[in-house]
Amino acid sequence: MKKSLLLGILIVALAVLGYGQTAADHIKAGDEAYARFDDQKALEHYQEALKVEPQNYEALWKASRAFVDIADVITATDKAAAQQRQKLYTDGTSYALKAVAANPNDTWGHFQVAAALGLKLLMLSQKQQVDGSKQVKAEIDKAIALDPNNDLAYHALGRWHRRIAEIGGAQRFFGSILYGSIPKGSFAESEKYLKKAVDMKPEFVHHRLELGLTYVSLKKHDLAAQEFQKAIDLPKTTSKDDVLKDQARTELAKLKRKTK
Numbered sequence: 001m002k003k004s005l006l007l008g009i010l011i012v013a014l015a016v017l018g019y020g021q022t023a024a025d026h027i028k029a030g031d032e033a034y035a036r037f038d039d040q041k042a043l044e045h046y047q048e049a050l051k052v053e054p055q056n057y058e059a060l061w062k063a064s065r066a067f068v069d070i071a072d073v074i075t076a077t078d079k080a081a082a083q084q085r086q087k088l089y090t091d092g093t094s095y096a097l098k099a100v101a102a103n104p105n106d107t108w109g110h111f112q113v114a115a116a117l118g119l120k121l122l123m124l125s126q127k128q129q130v131d132g133s134k135q136v137k138a139e140i141d142k143a144i145a146l147d148p149n150n151d152l153a154y155h156a157l158g159r160w161h162r163r164i165a166e167i168g169g170a171q172r173f174f175g176s177i178l179y180g181s182i183p184k185g186s187f188a189e190s191e192k193y194l195k196k197a198v199d200m201k202p203e204f205v206h207h208r209l210e211l212g213l214t215y216v217s218l219k220k221h222d223l224a225a226q227e228f229q230k231a232i233d234l235p236k237t238t239s240k241d242d243v244l245k246d247q248a249r250t251e252l253a254k255l256k257r258k259t260k
Contacts, residue, residue, distance in 0.1 A: 060099035067092030092116030107147035151200035158194035
């Protein structure tokens with residue numbers, strides 16, 4: 001009787017301390033934190049899941065997402081903040097690559113490689129950006145091939161085209177001499193894919209902001225202003241939306257000054 005009582009107390013104590021939780025339990029807790037816009041807590045839960053199952057695909061790609069989301073809301077511009085963001089993007093890339101190794105036939109691992117690596121590259125040299133841009137594009141294409149309804153992958157493709165198109169003619173010519181062939185992108189393709197992302201998920205603030213930025217590049221200022229205003233007016237659905245809405249306000253104010 002006494003042994004049974006002690007065993008019962010031990011089981012309760014272990015449950016309170018979190019022992020015996022499965023990877024699925026930790027992932028569920030991470031998803032709940034993510035829905036509350038608490039990316040740091042979500043990351044902790046996903047990492048706990050990986051302690052139980054180191055090759056768990058879902059925990060790997062969701063941990064990658066959390067690293068990227070945490071980095072994206074760091075708005076400070078000093079050197080320490082830049083180093084912190086770069087480390088978070090590097091960690092996000094590492095987890096995403098592990099996710100693809102665990103399951104190469106699902107869209108989200110490939111998308112997360114593109115997202116984390118693409119953002120990391122923006123903080124590196126132009127040569128590294130050119131070299132890495134090909135891998136980013138390949139991962140985006142794979143994500144879309146695996147799920148043609150992945151709106152975030154089309155968003156990433158639209159951003160990729162705008163970034164590559166921003167490399168001007170002379171810069172592209174001399175860059176190709178220094179770094180080898182530079183991929184080709186176009187603002188028209190950027191518009192096409194970002195509009196597709198918006199059509200698929202019109203309530204997503206980031207789609208609207210990026211489409212507005214592409215319209216600015218195309219000098220379609222009225223359309224850009226409309227997208228920035230929509231980004232501002234939409235309800236918050238992700239932890240990054242406050243930062244994105246501030247960016248939309250800044251871009252809209254710049255447009256208004258430019259078109260006076």
